[in-house]
Amino acid sequence: MENVALEKIFKAVANRRRIAILKILYSQEKATVDQIAVAIQLSFKATSRHLNKLYNQGYLSRTQKGLYVRYRIVENPNQEVKTILNSIRTSLIR
Numbered sequence: 001m002e003n004v005a006l007e008k009i010f011k012a013v014a015n016r017r018r019i020a021i022l023k024i025l026y027s028q029e030k031a032t033v034d035q036i037a038v039a040i041q042l043s044f045k046a047t048s049r050h051l052n053k054l055y056n057q058g059y060l061s062r063t064q065k066g067l068y069v070r071y072r073i074v075e076n077p078n079q080e081v082k083t084i085l086n087s088i089r090t091s092l093i094r
Helices: 003-012 016-028 033-040 044-056 079-093
Strands: 030-032 060-065 068-073
Touching (some): 003 079, 016 030, 016 068, 033 068, 044 060, 044 068
Antiparallel strands (some): 060 068
């Protein structure tokens, strides 16, 4: 993997809000933007931007039903993302 691509993967989780989003999705399995925004006490628009960043870097998958978009942790991430997600999941167990 190129250094630039690797940098983007790390930057996506170098933010406390995005780490909080990943922790929420580990505990709830899937959630809408509204549910996540309330949980992390952030506006819908800002939460949506954070979710898009995580989605674009391969951390999340999403499905849309009508007006609602549901996010979840991606099932088959690449090795770099998988390593980071495992670290976050392990921190929840402690």
